[in-house]
Amino acid sequence: MKYFVGKSVEEALEKASEELNSPIEDITYEVVSETKSMLGLKKKVQIAAYTEAMVIEFVQNYLIDVIQALGLEVELSTKYEDGFIRIKISTNHNSILIGKNGRTLQALNQIVRCVANFVFKKRIRILLDINDYKEEKYAKLAALAKREAIKVSKTKITAVLDPMTADERRAIHNAIANFKNVKTVSEGEGKNRHITIVYEEN
Secondary structure, three states, rough: OOOEEOHHHHHHHHHHHHHHOHHHHEEEEEEEEEOOOOOOOOOEEEEEEHHHHHHHHHEEEHHHHHHHHOOOOOOEEEEEEOOOOEEEEEEOOOHHHHHHHHHHHHHHHHHHHHHHHHOOOOOOOOOEEOOOOHHHHHHHHHHHHHHHHHHHHHOOOEEEEEOOOHHHHHHHHOOOOOOEEEEEEEEHHHHEEEEEEEEEOO
């Protein structure tokens, strides 16, 4: 996040575009303050501005700092896809960073996301994965969802799945989005949020 001042929002954005070396349309900004002189003749506008690249750089650096504080070394691979900053972490310390049932990884993901949200005053969607742990879990969940969807379509009996994180629920939704006669519904709150697969006449 950087701050720029101009006589108008447009002028402040032009300064931001030049310094950040980015087209104005790729800059996210917020007007921080607008002031006028005593006579109301001169106006000064301050904006807070950033680019997608700045967010990614911040998230990467913060994540590395947190992990190195634990005495661990990692390599990161980052891409922006489908509205998410997706970071793949390569490390020899799987058990430490993933934790039991992925809880440490989920906590790390939440910490990084909350800090980024605070710094940029916007909801930043971040997904961390360690040595493809999440990708493999998504594949297993997709297979489970398809098996349950087939059962529901035959028996018309609702299937209730265990509570899952938001990204895992998304994997379930996507896996059976095109199935006939079934639909997925998210229910519950907080840690008890889960998916039910229900029969639906098409």
